[in-house]
Amino acid sequence: MARLNLLEETRFEKLPVTVYKNESEASREVALQIANIIREKQSENKMAVLGLATGATPVEVYANLVRMHREEGLSFQNVITFNLDEYYPMQPDARQSYVYFMDENLFNHIDIKRENIHIPDGTLKKEEIPDFCLDYENKISTVGGLDLQILGIGRTGHIGFNEPGSAPNSGTRLVTLDDLTRRDAARDFGGKENVPVKAITMGVGTIFKARKIILMAWSKKKAPIIKKTVEGEISGKVPATYLQLSENVNFVLDKDAASELTRFDTPWLVKDCNWTEKLIKKAVIWLSKEISKPILKLTDEDYNNHGMAQLVVEKGSAYDININVFNKLQHSITGWPGGKPNADDSQRPERAEPAHKRALIFSPHPDDDVISMGGTFIRLVDQGHEVHVAYQTSGNTAVWDNDVLRYVEFAIDFNKSIGQDTSKLEETYAEMREFFSDKKPNDIDLEEIRNVKAFIRKSEAYAGARYAGLKDKNIHFMALPFYETGKTVKKPITDQDVQLTVDLLQKIKPHQVFTAGDFDDPHGTHIVCFRIILEALKQVRKTEDWAQDCWLWMYRGAWNEFATHEIEMAVPLSPNEVQRKRNAIFQHQSQKDRPVFPGDDEREFWKRAEERNRETAINYHNLGLANYEAMEAFVRWKF
Structure with missing residues (x-):
């Protein structure tokens, strides 16, 4: 049964929860617990049997174990591992396979014996799977059972790939993946349509036999399912709730994943x-x-x-x-996002002076500006401020391959019409078609293809910014190097990314900076771009007087919205301004109908933006304030 000896402050919680400041601190603690088990077994001349998980959650845990192996002499010679799951079908050398993941993140960097590694086999014939699964269970029993099982949690509440409907006594078996699980994996596979429909997974009953279970979760994206799992009723609809029945489980969370638990969300x-x-x-x-x-x-x-x-x-x-x-x-609430001239600003979100400000809007992708704050963008221009927009990345991974061919076909026909030689262009076009015919999910595009995709996004961004009223000289394309990998996984931030941002800030000397504060985008690009801007502003604030008076406003809208209590500036939009914002978004034709990476929300970007802006206005109205058509929301970053 569920543990009852909980602290008063966690009386809503039906199992033990430990919350850390961030993912890094939590990962170090979990890695230390794993290392302690290994060392304890070594002192007893016994094998340590570990159940391991994959995905983004345990990556830092494994990095810490690798560091302890290299720097502290932690040996894995006495370790036997059993992985939770594997996609089916799946070749072990595929980049999306969990064999590849475990090798890249752990096994290739430690001294574990290869014969002691066990991962479900995604290459089996279907009729061979039942015998394999029975053998997998027997192998775990033969070595004495799992000393520790590491778990992540999916947004369906799955542990391993035990999706809703799994039985609490289920064993290792072939399962069908939930649609949400496949959508979450889409980024790794280059689209949901490429994600396998099935997987082989340890069962809930198998997991329960472990002598110790640690479930880890990071980020606000996991907060809703953590609340259901920790505070909700036990239900097959949320398989992770079965863990409430274990006496040997501990949930290890960062503060974001724990943010919707009652003690943090409504502590009163x-x-x-x-x-x-x-x-x-x-x-x-x-x-x-x-x-x-x-x-x-x-x-x-x-x-x-x-x-x-x-x-x-x-x-x-x-x-x-x-x-x-x-x-x-x-x-x-203000209709003057750049400040109202000659007005008492003591109760307003923005300063009255200077009356005409320099505003710099940073847009992580080439359409985030108009999607997230298009109405405010247009309002700032209409009210006479010197507005600049900076597109931080090319967005060249988010264009359909067919669009590339259409644009190159247009270029060939146009050049022919003005008498230009098109032989080289036609040769490149043929190479593109040949590449696309053999392209596999997440293959890196040819450089020429990446360039065309970037040109498409650039031309659309120019069209959107011009529609908002900007002159070309106020439109800046940064093409930050961290993004230019041709893959969904990007390079780490470098000094060059920061310096390019510093140079632009010093050139414009803005009174206001607007940046994406929405960190739920499926690429992870928003949070990276925000960190670059923050570091650049910190640097210029050390040496530039103007930077002390530069305010940083965060916007959301493409993927999520600020909670009402967080909002510090709400800019109301009239029906006409909502239409103008929609028209600005429509300039991004490659993202219309269906973008390459829609995330959870299948609505078109203009549709989700409008409905979120209307919802913000409705929230204000329900609290007793004026009834506006829509509102864009902002939160100020305090240095």
Whole structure:
């Protein structure tokens, strides 16, 4: 049965949870626990039997184990491993195989004996799989069972590839993957259509036999399923909830993955709080939504009945608290994202002076600017500010191959029409067609193909920025080197990426910088671009006086939106401005209908942007504020 001896602050949680500041700290701790088991078994002259996981979650754990092997002499001579799962069918040398993953991230860098490594075989004939799975179970039993099983968790709640509907006593077997699981793997396979439909996985019952189980999860993307698993009822719809029945499990999370647990998300329901202004705002907005009442109609009784009596006792009546929070929300709304000239700005999100600002909009991909803040972009131009846009990457991995052929065909016909020799272009075109005919998922495109894809995105970005009102001299293409790999996996940030950004900042000397603060994009490009901008701003702030007065605003919208309590500037859009924003997005024709990497959201970018902007406006209206057509939201980064 589930553990009951939980701390008071975690009384909503039905199994043990340990939360770390970030993924790196958590990974070091898990690696240390693994190393301790190995060393303990070595001291007893016994084998350590480890159940291992794949995917992004354990990568840093394995990196720490490799470091301990190299720097601390940690030996794996006495280690036997059994991996959780493997796609089916799957060749072991394919880059997407878990054999390849384990070799690249762990096995090739340590002294483990190859005969002690066990991974489900993705090359078997289908009729051979039942016997293989039975043998896999027997091998685990023969070596004495698993001392430790490492787990990640999928957004369906799967552990291993035990998808919803898996039985708690299931053994190793062939399974069908959930559509969401396949969508999450699409990036590695160059599209969901290339992801195998089936996999071989250890069963829930097999996992349960381990003497110790550690489930790890990082990032806000995993927060909803972690909440369901840790605080929800046991259900076959969320297989990970079966772990509530184990006495030997511990969840190791970073703060983002834990962010929706009650003790972090709504701590007033768990214990007495330190009522900061930020927490009061969040709690009052939560209460308003919870009982479907505008903020100014909330009563003392509402606060008392929903775990917030302490707030009223400490801060005065509901009336005073309501007015305070309502005013904060009202002051976040502005039709002047560059500041309103000659106005009292003490209660406004942006400064009044200088009246005409230099604004620099950074766009990670060539369409993030108009998708995420197109209305504000247009408003800044209309209000006379000197607006610049900088496209940080070429976006050349997100163009369909057929578009390349169409554009090159156009170039050939155009050059012929003006009497130009097209023999070289036709030769390149033939090479492209031959390459595409044999192209496999995630193959790196020819340089000429990458260039054409980049030209397509560049021409569309120019069209979008021009539609927003910019002159060509205010449009900047950075083509940051970290992105230019031709693959979905990018290179690490280098000094060159930062220096190019520093150079642009010093050239423009902006009063405002806008950057993507939406880190849920499936490429991971947004967070990398944000880190580059942040480092560049930190550098110029050390030497440039103007940089001390440069404000950094974060936008979202392409993949997610800020929670209402986080928003510090909300720019309302009229129906006409919503249409103008849509038209700007439509300039990006290669991303219309169906982008190459849509992520979870199958809606077109213009559609998801509009509906998110409308939802933000509805949220404000439901709290008792004015009823706008749509709103774009921003949060200021504090240095």
